[in-house]
Amino acid sequence: MRLKDKVAIVTGAGSGFGEAMAKLFASEGAKVVVSDINGAAAASVTKDITEAGGVAISSECDVTSADDIEAMARQALDNFQKIDILVNNAGMPQRNCSMFDVDVDTFEKIFDVNVKSIFLTTKGIVPHMLENGGSVVNIASTAALSPRPGLTWYNASKGAVVTMSKSMAVELAPKQVRVNSLCPVFAHTPMAVEFMGGVDTQEIRDKFVATIPLGRENTPRDLAHAALWLASDDASFITGVALEVDGGRCV
Numbered sequence: 001m002r003l004k005d006k007v008a009i010v011t012g013a014g015s016g017f018g019e020a021m022a023k024l025f026a027s028e029g030a031k032v033v034v035s036d037i038n039g040a041a042a043a044s045v046t047k048d049i050t051e052a053g054g055v056a057i058s059s060e061c062d063v064t065s066a067d068d069i070e071a072m073a074r075q076a077l078d079n080f081q082k083i084d085i086l087v088n089n090a091g092m093p094q095r096n097c098s099m100f101d102v103d104v105d106t107f108e109k110i111f112d113v114n115v116k117s118i119f120l121t122t123k124g125i126v127p128h129m130l131e132n133g134g135s136v137v138n139i140a141s142t143a144a145l146s147p148r149p150g151l152t153w154y155n156a157s158k159g160a161v162v163t164m165s166k167s168m169a170v171e172l173a174p175k176q177v178r179v180n181s182l183c184p185v186f187a188h189t190p191m192a193v194e195f196m197g198g199v200d201t202q203e204i205r206d207k208f209v210a211t212i213p214l215g216r217e218n219t220p221r222d223l224a225h226a227a228l229w230l231a232s233d234d235a236s237f238i239t240g241v242a243l244e245v246d247g248g249r250c251v
Contacts, residue, residue, distance in 0.1 A: 001029030002232040007080040009033040012090030014041025016189030020220035026054030063117035069124040094154035114157035133176030140181040169240035178239040185246035187218035213248030
């Protein structure tokens with residue numbers, strides 16, 4: 001088991017990428033804090049994990065709230081005594097539209113959820129990892145590396161995640177805390193319809209798949225396996241990397 005005796009916090013773990021990561025981590029021996037703003041969704045994923053023989057607790061957490069993050073960290077420490085892995089997965093999409101049609105409230109929400117949340121978890125959770133080292137995995141996007149029109153402010157938020165991750169990696173390296181980002185291409189998670197402008201058709205999907213050299217859609221499990229590698233000791237000499245999980249789309 002690649003994460004035996006490790007304690008992992010996964011935000012946005014009530015569905016999509018986060019759910020897949022939480023379940024895979026648990027199957028590899030991690031004790032998982034399943035965090036989501038939707039408490040019922042977090043509890044459902046936790047139930048799935050425990051019924052499969054894994055160890056997990058759920059935490060209802062708004063990642064834009066410093067108080068919620070502090071409470072989540074305390075919950076992890078009270079139950080498992082340490083934190084080894086932090087996956088900052090919670091995110092907010094942008095409806096595909098002209099950059100001029102996004103209002104200030106939406107812009108601020110995108111940056112609060114996608115960027116400020118990492119600032120808050122870094123301050124509220126990472127200090128508990130400094131004594132023994134650990135791994136932080138920040139979920140960015142291929143949007144940070146190969147931006148598409150209609151998603152300008154989302155693209156910018158994910159670009160910030162990549163840069164933050166690299167800077168964190170340099171600063172935390174002396175404490176043996178590795179920080180990497182994952183850049184997944186579009187996948188059919190609950191956020192997918194927003195990226196497509198509110199319309200999901202097979203024709204739109206087929207056109208997008210045609211831009212991926214490996215010729216298929218990304219899946220939550222694809223990202224989960226990449227996150228597992230970065231979180232595990234198999235990647236003990238890897239830090240500051242922005243790993244594309246995109247079937248070759250950014251080549």
